[in-house]
Amino acid sequence: MTRRTRAMTLVEVLVASLLLAMAAGSAVAAWGYLTRVPMSKRLLERALLVASSEIDRRKADGYEYIPRGTSTSWYDAYGAWLGPAATTGTYRAEVTATPVVPLVPTGTNRDLMELRVRVRDAGATVVYHDARTLLCWGGL
Amino acid sequence: MLGGTVRTRRAVALVEALAAAGIFAFVVASTGLLFQAVMRKQTAARDLSRGLTEQRRAIALLSKVGRHALRVVPSTPEFGNAASGANQLIVEVPEPTGRTPATVLVRFHVAGGVLHKQRSDQAAPGTPILDGVASVSYRYFHNRSGERIALPGDVYGVATSIGGAREVEATVVVASGKTTVRNVVDILLRNVPAGW
Numbered sequence: 617m618t619r620r621t622r623a624m625t626l627v628e629v630l631v632a633s634l635l636l637a638m639a640a641g642s643a644v645a646a647w648g649y650l651t652r653v654p655m656s657k658r659l660l661e662r663a664l665l666v667a668s669s670e671i672d673r674r675k676a677d678g679y680e681y682i683p684r685g686t687s688t689s690w691y692d693a694y695g696a697w698l699g700p701a702a703t704t705g706t707y708r709a710e711v712t713a714t715p716v717v718p719l720v721p722t723g724t725n726r727d728l729m730e731l732r733v734r735v736r737d738a739g740a741t742v743v744y745h746d747a748r749t750l751l752c753w754g755g756l
Numbered sequence: 757m758l759g760g761t762v763r764t765r766r767a768v769a770l771v772e773a774l775a776a777a778g779i780f781a782f783v784v785a786s787t788g789l790l791f792q793a794v795m796r797k798q799t800a801a802r803d804l805s806r807g808l809t810e811q812r813r814a815i816a817l818l819s820k821v822g823r824h825a826l827r828v829v830p831s832t833p834e835f836g837n838a839a840s841g842a843n844q845l846i847v848e849v850p851e852p853t854g855r856t857p858a859t860v861l862v863r864f865h866v867a868g869g870v871l872h873k874q875r876s877d878q879a880a881p882g883t884p885i886l887d888g889v890a891s892v893s894y895r896y897f898h899n900r901s902g903e904r905i906a907l908p909g910d911v912y913g914v915a916t917s918i919g920g921a922r923e924v925e926a927t928v929v930v931a932s933g934k935t936t937v938r939n940v941v942d943i944l945l946r947n948v949p950a951g952w
Contacts, residue, residue, distance in 0.1 A: 643790060650794055654801040661808045665941050668819065672944035673904075676923045681902030696927070696940035700904075 663707060663735040663744030665695045670709040670733045671749050673697060679729065679753045686712045707744070708736045716750075728752050800935055807888075807932030808939075814871055814886035815928060815941050818845075821862050821873070822924055822943035825849050828896060830919040834876040835863050840918055845894045845926070850947065866892050871928075890929040890936065896921035922948045 624632075670689055674682050690698040690705030698705045712732045728750055735745040768776075825847035831839035832846060840846045845864045851857065861876035871889045874882025896907040896918040905911050907918045922945050929938045 647790065647793070650797045650801075654797070654804050657801065657805055657808065661812065662939065664812075665815065665939055669940070669942035672819075672823075672942045673923065675946070676897075676899040676904070676942075676944045677902045678899070692940075694927070694938045694940050696925070697942065 659737075660744055662693075662695045666691045666707045666709055666735045667733045667745045667747040669695060669697065670711060670735075671731060671747065674711060674713075674731060675751055679751060682711075682713045682729070682731070684713050684715065686710055704738060706738060708738055708740055710734045710736065710740075799933065803933030803935040804937060807930050807935060807937035810886055810888075810932070811928055811930055811937055811939055815926070815939065817873065817885055818864060818926055818928075819941060819943050821849060821864075822847060822926075823946045825862075825945045826859065826947045826949075827945065828918050828921045828924065829861055830917050832861060832876075834861050835874065835880070838863060838865075840894070840896075842893050842895075843891075845924060847945070864892070886928070886930065888931050890931050891927075892929070893927045895925040895927075897923040897925065899923055921945065 669691070673689075687710075689709040689711065690702040691707040691709060692698055693706040695707070710733070712730075712734075714730045714732070716728050716730050729752075731749050731751065733745075733747045733749075734743050735747075736743050822845075827848050828840050829846040829848055831837070835846070838844065838846060843866070847862055848859050849862050850859050863872075863874045863876075863882070865872055865874065865881070866889050867881045869887070869889050870881075870884045871886040871892055872882040873885050874880060898905045898907055898909075898911050898916060898920050899922050900911060904923070905916075907916055907921050909916060911920065924943045924945065925940060926943060927938065927940045929936060931937075
């Protein structure tokens with residue numbers, strides 16, 4: 617007597633396919649995530665250096681020559697400043713210079729200024745780093 | 757078999773066996789390739805992370821000393837008649853109050869793939885601060901009235917050497933495993949007398 621095994625039902629096939637699809641999807645997602653990890657690390661680390669460089673560069677310009685309000689500088693993928701004429705790059709450093717209330721009531725507000733540096737991607741969609749510092753008139 | 761029922765099942769056809777083996781081999785090969793790729797990525801991420809971490813520490817020290825410096829020293833009889841330039845930075849740094857002498861020279865140089873920080877009162881090659889260095893290069897700038905002028909160069913009609921620098925751009929390249937990590941940082945010499 618010969619016993620024939622029954623074929624798989626449609627539900628079984630669908631469940632098996634679903635499990636396989638989930639496993640494959642997880643693998644692809646893990647792959648995508650792992651691919652982004654080194655890049656994210658590099659972007660975030662360099663953004664810190666870009667913020668540091670931007671603050672030093674602005675301070676080197678001198679208090680009087682730092683434009684009030686928000687201005688933008690561009691840096692390449694390694695964190696090198698691309699010059700005053702650059703309009704694109706890998707990192708976009710947005711600097712907001714705001715004179716704050718003077719420490720001494722001299723009638724002016726030139727005594728102390730806050731520099732806020734936000735380092736973003738080129739499209740200004742992500743903020744990689746946000747740094748603030750103060751500088752005083754006549755000093756650094 | 758006496759008195760019993762003989763149970764038989766159809767054997768697996770050769771085509772089925774081959775198909776199953778093929779699918780199994782494909783799954784194993786895919787998993788292996790994925791594993792290898794993940795391992796490569798993980799290794800690259802680890803090398804990058806290590807390179808960035810070590811560089812960050814060295815750049816922080818370089819920045820700290822540079823920001824504290826009074827001036828870039830173009831050349832000096834110290835360090836065996838060394839000179840600041842594209843591959844070496846020498847700065848004069850104030851010592852703590854009451855210390856004699858009041859200042860000390862600090863040199864950053866690469867020897868045998870290692871970046872060293874050497875004080876003028878310290879034996880060569882100094883203190884190692886970064887391993888696996890492929891290169892460290894420096895560029896010098898003077899900043900005046902919001903303008904950045906590369907040195908040596910002409911600063912408002914005056915030929916100016918790198919001794920007149922107020923800003924140093926350092927490019928540090930490190931080989932970490934199979935990954936090369938390159939970073940550029942600007943350092944403002946905050947103790948340079950204003951108005952120069």
